[in-house]
Amino acid sequence: MDPRPQFLMTDAGHFDVCYQINPWMQPTAWRADPAACKAAAQAGSAQLKAALQAAGAHVETIGGVRGLPDLVFPANAAVVLDGRVLLARFRYPERQGEEAVFRSAFEKLRKRGLVEELVDLPEGLFHEGAGDCIWDKDRKLFWAGYGPRSSHGALAVIRRVFGQEVVPLELASDRFYHLDTCFCPLAGGKVLYYPAAFTAPALAAIRARVPEAQRIEASDEEAAAFCVNAVNLDAKVIMARAPASLRAKLRAGGYTLVEVDLDPFILSGGAAYCMTLRLDRTSAPAAAILA
Numbered sequence: 001m002d003p004r005p006q007f008l009m010t011d012a013g014h015f016d017v018c019y020q021i022n023p024w025m026q027p028t029a030w031r032a033d034p035a036a037c038k039a040a041a042q043a044g045s046a047q048l049k050a051a052l053q054a055a056g057a058h059v060e061t062i063g064g065v066r067g068l069p070d071l072v073f074p075a076n077a078a079v080v081l082d083g084r085v086l087l088a089r090f091r092y093p094e095r096q097g098e099e100a101v102f103r104s105a106f107e108k109l110r111k112r113g114l115v116e117e118l119v120d121l122p123e124g125l126f127h128e129g130a131g132d133c134i135w136d137k138d139r140k141l142f143w144a145g146y147g148p149r150s151s152h153g154a155l156a157v158i159r160r161v162f163g164q165e166v167v168p169l170e171l172a173s174d175r176f177y178h179l180d181t182c183f184c185p186l187a188g189g190k191v192l193y194y195p196a197a198f199t200a201p202a203l204a205a206i207r208a209r210v211p212e213a214q215r216i217e218a219s220d221e222e223a224a225a226f227c228v229n230a231v232n233l234d235a236k237v238i239m240a241r242a243p244a245s246l247r248a249k250l251r252a253g254g255y256t257l258v259e260v261d262l263d264p265f266i267l268s269g270g271a272a273y274c275m276t277l278r279l280d281r282t283s284a285p286a287a288a289i290l291a
């Protein structure tokens with residue numbers, strides 16, 4: 001088995017911003033210069049892939065599909081843990097066409113042994129994958145966002161399918177519509193998060209489990225730069241271009257920042273974390289894997 005961290009990405013060749021299903025999306029800005037936006041998107045996606053590889057990861061890339069621009073955000077495709085893939089169901093019709101594409105991509109990954117089993121969400125529920133359900137490897141639990149996109153009812157399904165603790169976090173605003181826009185557990189137990197994105201009970205749930213010394217709070221500016229939407233590999237944190245204030249905070253926490261220009265994707269309301277999907281997370285402690 002390949003010991004490297006495994007990520008899924010989608011080729012950005014068919015990415016664009018042509019509809020608006022979150023307040024960050026700017027079809028008008030994209031239309032002003034589609035060729036330049038497209039070139040910048042391809043460069044940004046390639047840089048992100050290179051950054052993951054430089055951090056020691058392996059990246060599987062699936063092809064894009066014309067007419068499904070948000071396929072570049074595979075974090076929304078599924079929740080994956082212990083080889084089990086709980087397939088997403090998208091809230092908006094604009095993204096529902098992605099479901100079949102991701103299903104067949106996961107089928108292929110299953111045949112190659114990169115994942116083991118595909119599981120469907122019961123009818124009537126929405127869930128947008130790892131964008132709203134983030135595995136915390138230090139605490140051995142899922143943090144699960146709900147409200148704008150994912151249904152609260154999907155959380156019980158996640159609990160049952162994976163047999164793990166799920167901490168429900170209600171998202172308070174349409175601006176931070178996926179949990180990964182405002183919450184990022186980091187290696188060693190620290191958590192980078194944007195408090196204003198959460199309802200009072202959600203904030204209380206975070207603070208009950210993450211002691212103050214482990215909380216890194218993002219400012220409005222840092223959250224709006226999509227920097228909380230980061231990929232963490234050990235001490236490295238890979239994210240969109242960051243304000244100096246955040247660089248300082250993360251450095252003080254012992255992390256090294258890797259910044260990538262992801263501006264075209266921010267025009268769609270996404271950045272580093274949601275452009276990837278981690279495939280090899282396991283709930284087993286490291287010792288058990290070695291045994």
Ligand code: ARG
Pocket residue numbers: 021022025070073075076095130131132178180181268269270271274
């Ligand atoms: N335009 C996409 C949407 O609104 C962006 C998704 C970003 N994904 C994420 N997990 N934050 O669905």
